Amino acid sequence: LAYKLYYWPGLQGRGEFIRLALEEAGADYLDVARTPGGTQAMLKLLESHAPIPPFAPPILQDGDLLISHVANILQYLGPKLGLAPPDEAQRLTAHALQLTLTDFVAEIHDTHHPIASSLYYEDQKPEAKARAADFLQNRAPKYLFYFERVLQQNPHGPAHILGKSLTTVDLSLFQLIEGLHYAFPRAFKSITPQIPALTALHTAIRHRPNIAAYLKSGRRQPFNKSGIFRHYPELDAG
Amino acid sequence: LAYKLYYWPGLQGRGEFIRLALEEAGADYLDVARTPGGTQAMLKLLESHAPIPPFAPPILQDGDLLISHVANILQYLGPKLGLAPPDEAQRLTAHALQLTLTDFVAEIHDTHHPIASSLYYEDQKPEAKARAADFLQNRAPKYLFYFERVLQQNPHGPAHILGKSLTTVDLSLFQLIEGLHYAFPRAFKSITPQIPALTALHTAIRHRPNIAAYLKSGRRQPFNKSGIFRHYPELDAG
Numbered sequence: 001l002a003y004k005l006y007y008w009p010g011l012q013g014r015g016e017f018i019r020l021a022l023e024e025a026g027a028d029y030l031d032v033a034r035t036p037g038g039t040q041a042m043l044k045l046l047e048s049h050a051p052i053p054p055f056a057p058p059i060l061q062d063g064d065l066l067i068s069h070v071a072n073i074l075q076y077l078g079p080k081l082g083l084a085p086p087d088e089a090q091r092l093t094a095h096a097l098q099l100t101l102t103d104f105v106a107e108i109h110d111t112h113h114p115i116a117s118s119l120y121y122e123d124q125k126p127e128a129k130a131r132a133a134d135f136l137q138n139r140a141p142k143y144l145f146y147f148e149r150v151l152q153q154n155p156h157g158p159a160h161i162l163g164k165s166l167t168t169v170d171l172s173l174f175q176l177i178e179g180l181h182y183a184f185p186r187a188f189k190s191i192t193p194q195i196p197a198l199t200a201l202h203t204a205i206r207h208r209p210n211i212a213a214y215l216k217s218g219r220r221q222p223f224n225k226s227g228i229f230r231h232y233p234e235l236d237a238g
Numbered sequence: 239l240a241y242k243l244y245y246w247p248g249l250q251g252r253g254e255f256i257r258l259a260l261e262e263a264g265a266d267y268l269d270v271a272r273t274p275g276g277t278q279a280m281l282k283l284l285e286s287h288a289p290i291p292p293f294a295p296p297i298l299q300d301g302d303l304l305i306s307h308v309a310n311i312l313q314y315l316g317p318k319l320g321l322a323p324p325d326e327a328q329r330l331t332a333h334a335l336q337l338t339l340t341d342f343v344a345e346i347h348d349t350h351h352p353i354a355s356s357l358y359y360e361d362q363k364p365e366a367k368a369r370a371a372d373f374l375q376n377r378a379p380k381y382l383f384y385f386e387r388v389l390q391q392n393p394h395g396p397a398h399i400l401g402k403s404l405t406t407v408d409l410s411l412f413q414l415i416e417g418l419h420y421a422f423p424r425a426f427k428s429i430t431p432q433i434p435a436l437t438a439l440h441t442a443i444r445h446r447p448n449i450a451a452y453l454k455s456g457r458r459q460p461f462n463k464s465g466i467f468r469h470y471p472e473l474d475a476g
Contacts (some may be wrong), residue, residue, distance in 0.1 A: 051391040052331050052400065055338040067330050069337040071309075076330060079359055092305050092314060099307040100293040106344060114352050115365065116372035127353065127365050134354035146293055153289040162290065203380050 003029040003077075004061035006042040011227040012175075012220075014105070015058040017070045018077070020171040023214040025081035031219070048157070070185075071098040083171070085163045087103035094162055097150070097169045101176065104143045107230045108179070111135045111235060118146040120198040121225075121232070132235035136187045144195050147173060158197040159204065173198065179229030186238035241267040241315075242299040245279040249464040250413075252343070253296045255308045256315070258409040260453040263319035269457070271295075309336040312406040321409070323401045332400055335388070335407045339414065342381045346417070347466045349373045349473060359463075361472070370473035372423045378418070382433050385411060389435035396435040397442065411436065412443040417467030425475035 003022065007015030015031075022029045032038040045066075054068035060077070061119055067073050075095050078084030085094055109117075114131040115124040147161065156164040161173060177198055181188050192199055205211055214220055223229055241260060245253030253269075260267045270276040283304075284291055292306035298315070305311050313333050316322030323332055347355075353362040354368040385399065394402040399411060409445055419426050430437055443449055452458055462465055 051393055052388050054334060055381075065327055065330065068334045072330060072333050072337055075333075081433070089303055092303065095313075096306045097290070099310055103344070104343070109283050110348070115368045116376070118376050120371060127368075127454060130353045130365075136358060138354070138356050143293075150290050155289055216334065 003027060004032050005029055006032050006045060006059040006061070007057045009033045009039055010221070011224060012179075012229075013058075013227050014070050016175055017168075017172045018058050018060060019219070020166055020175055020211065020214075021074060021077055021083055021168045023219070024166070024171055024208065024210050025083060026210055027081060032202075047200075070172075071095060071102050074098055074147055074172070078168045081168075083166060083168045085167060090163055094167055094169050095159060097147075098172060100143070100146070101172050102171070104139075104176065105228055107135060107139050107143075108183070111183075111230060112230050121230070125234075128232075128235060133237075136184065136237050140184075140187075141191065141194075144198065146193045148198050151201065158200070160202075170201060170205060171211075173210065174202050174211075177202040178206075179223065179227075182223045183229040183231050184236045185231070190237070241265060242270050244269055244270050244276075244283060244297040244299070245295045245373045247277055248459070249462060250417075250459050250467075251296075252308050254413055255406075255410045256296050256298060256311055256454075257457070258413055258449065259312060259315055259319055259321055259406045259430070261457070262404070262409055262446065262448050263321060263397075264448055265319060283469045294404050309333060309340050312336055314369070316406045319405060319406075321330045323403075323405060328401055332389075332405055332407050335385075335399060336410060338381070338384070338405070339410050342377075342414065343466060345373060345377050345381075346421070349355045349421075350468050350470060366470075366473060371475075374422065374475050378422075378425075379429065379432075382429065382436065386436050389439065396438070399439075408443060409438060409449075412440050412449075415440040416444075417461065417465075420461045421467040421469050423469070428475070 004013060005018055005022070007013060019031070023218045042057060045059065049066060054066065056068065057069070058070060058073060060067045060073045067076050075098070080092070085091055111132040112121045112128050113124065114127045121128060151158040151161055154160065154162070160166060161169050206215070223231070243253060243256055243260070245251060257269070271280045280295060280297070283297065292304060294306065296306065296308060296311060298305045298311045305314050311402060313336070316332070321327055349370040350359045350366050351362065353476045359366060366461055389396040392398065392400070398404060399407050444453070461469070
């Protein structure tokens with residue numbers, strides 16, 4: 001039985017964190033909105049799934065279950081895909097790490113949309129410049145140095161953020177580093193020497209067979225100016 | 239054995255969503271940072287808890303377990319406090335609702351801090367005005383009408399957001415309505431007639447014996463200009 005993933009077509013977005021977990025595990029899944037009529041099916045789900053429709057994509061369907069929010073979906077999928085730590089205490093910690101990452105991703109989005117997601121970037125450029133400057137000076141280092149520290153402190157070594165094997169959090173960290181490289185190449189070049197463990201994790205995951213195959217496939221959509229990670233040179237550090 | 243809650247003293251903030259659940263259940267808990275030396279203890283935890291320190295408060299300690307992020311803590315506490323739905327499918331939905339609420343709360347915070355949380359509100363007033371206007375026109379109705387619709391569609395009636403008994407999500411919705419009334423009294427007056435079920439839920443929870451006693455106690459801190467919900471008349475609708 002295949003998983004069904006519902007997410008806006010044409011961008012990686014928040015759906016990408018789910019795709020990476022499914023791809024790493026070699027899971028059978030359908031990226032519904034990228035199939036003919038799929039976007040309509042997704043919109044219908046948001047409109048009519050009673051009594052509790054999801055608020056927004058990404059949404060995972062597994063049989064009768066309908067699950068929304070990246071962290072919620074990954075918490076559900078992790079154990080099924082062999083990408084979760086073994087005990088409850090570690091799963092609570094993994095979920096906390098994933099939720100920290102969720103907050104980070106929202107702040108990355110707001111660098112290009114600090115005033116209103118209903119407006120174009122072009123309608124909030126000066127504010128985006130101010131927000132991106134603060135993001136690169138304060139927020140990005142705060143989050144990145146936190147994850148770096150957690151990696152470095154792992155008693156099993158810095159290959160994974162938690163415990164001794166790969167989890168969905170590692171895969172999400174890969175996407176985070178990948179996206180920041182794309183969006184802020186200059187700023188990220190200067191921060192990279194300060195996050196050696198995250199950089200090594202990013203490289204290692206990039207070369208995992210299933211991930212490498214996925215990144216080369218048509219299933220991986222390119223970064224673009226519709227996603228969370230957007231490259232506007234004027235927002236990047238000088 | 240008492241739960242220990244760690245959260246910044248002097249404001250309700252994100253800690254309040256946890257306090258309301260503990261208070262409703264009559265649970266034994268210590269609000270550590272409001273005791274002598276407690277803030278120091280919290281800062282030490284953030285600095286030195288190895289290998290994985292929490293990124294930020296609120297943090298719940300239950301014996302050896304240390305759990306961070308509001309939604310993660312409530313997901314953990316819900317079943318222990320008798321404030322969670324009975325089966326897995328409903329718990330996944332409850333968590334999705336709570337995470338939707340988390341996103342809403344972050345957007346409420348950003349109405350007064352659209353550029354940088356490291357700057358004062360006074361240093362980002364024009365941007366706050368623009369963001370608050372979009373929030374009141376687009377975002378707040380989108381979230382509120384969603385929760386209203388979910389309440390109205392509950393097959394067990396609109397007294398609870400999910401199933402037939404009280405959950406932590408209902409308590410968090412109470413705090414949301416309470417905070418929006420405080421922060422945006424004018425705007426909220428005009429939206430109230432459009433959210434009758436949320437309004438009734440808010441009133442019903444306000445009168446639950448344990449919640450009513452808590453709200454009258456010194457344990458409930460007043461809303462103020464350090465919290466998430468802040469009343470700046472210039473940000474409220476005309």
